[in-house]
Amino acid sequence: MDLTIRNAKLQDIGFVLSGIREIFKIENDIFVYNEKKKLVSNAIRDKHIRVVMKGGRSVGFLWFRISDLTPFGLDYGKWSRKYCWISFVYAVKSYRNQGIGSLLYDDIMRICKKRRVKQIMLDVFTVNKKSASFHKKRGFKPLLSIYRKTL
Numbered sequence: 001m002d003l004t005i006r007n008a009k010l011q012d013i014g015f016v017l018s019g020i021r022e023i024f025k026i027e028n029d030i031f032v033y034n035e036k037k038k039l040v041s042n043a044i045r046d047k048h049i050r051v052v053m054k055g056g057r058s059v060g061f062l063w064f065r066i067s068d069l070t071p072f073g074l075d076y077g078k079w080s081r082k083y084c085w086i087s088f089v090y091a092v093k094s095y096r097n098q099g100i101g102s103l104l105y106d107d108i109m110r111i112c113k114k115r116r117v118k119q120i121m122l123d124v125f126t127v128n129k130k131s132a133s134f135h136k137k138r139g140f141k142p143l144l145s146i147y148r149k150t151l
């Protein structure tokens with residue numbers, strides 16, 4: 001398939017936001033457009049979003065960050081090593097199961113290798129069964145669970 005991959009550009013903001021909106025829907029989370037818009041444009045500026053193109057159309061993206069700060073939303077402080085935190089990975093619904101997600105992971109693994117990053121992390125929401133099976137098949141293992149009680 002004629003898939004290519006590149007850094008996101010400012011013109012991709014709408015595409016990335018619509019993908020994140022869909023992910024939030026899957027994960028029953030609240031999507032605040034203006035909040036996310038600023039974060040997306042900063043991530044694009046910092047080259048933290050990779051976009052897959054097919055025949056001139058954006059069909060998927062992966063948002064990552066390489067850092068030595070601990071993830072999980074809890075401040076455990078700094079680690080002695082760098083890791084790559086994946087915020088979002090997304091393929092347009094009608095283009096799923098055609099290798100876009102796999103290509104995004106091949107790409108991020110190449111970036112990690114180049115930058116000597118030894119671990120990739122991401123959160124998987126319990127409701128998102130597809131994401132869990134997709135990542136498990138690619139060698140990811142559950143590390144911790146975050147419990148929530150709504151008051």
Ligand SMILES: CC(C)(COP(=O)(O)OP(=O)(O)OC[C@H]1O[C@@H](n2cnc3c(N)ncnc32)[C@H](O)[C@@H]1OP(=O)(O)O)[C@@H](O)C(=O)NCCC(=O)NCCS
Nearest residue numbers: 023087088089090091096097098099100101102131134137
């Ligand atoms: C998770 C997600 C990104 C996977 O993207 P994808 O492009 O469908 O991923 P792939 O096509 O590489 O792989 C999916 C399946 O298609 C199969 N596949 C890959 N290339 C294929 C091809 N050319 N022909 C047929 N099947 C193919 C793979 O074997 C894979 O099956 P597996 O997961 O059982 O191993 C996608 O389902 C998605 O966007 N979900 C909604 C967003 C989301 O929940 N994101 C995760 C939380 S941030």
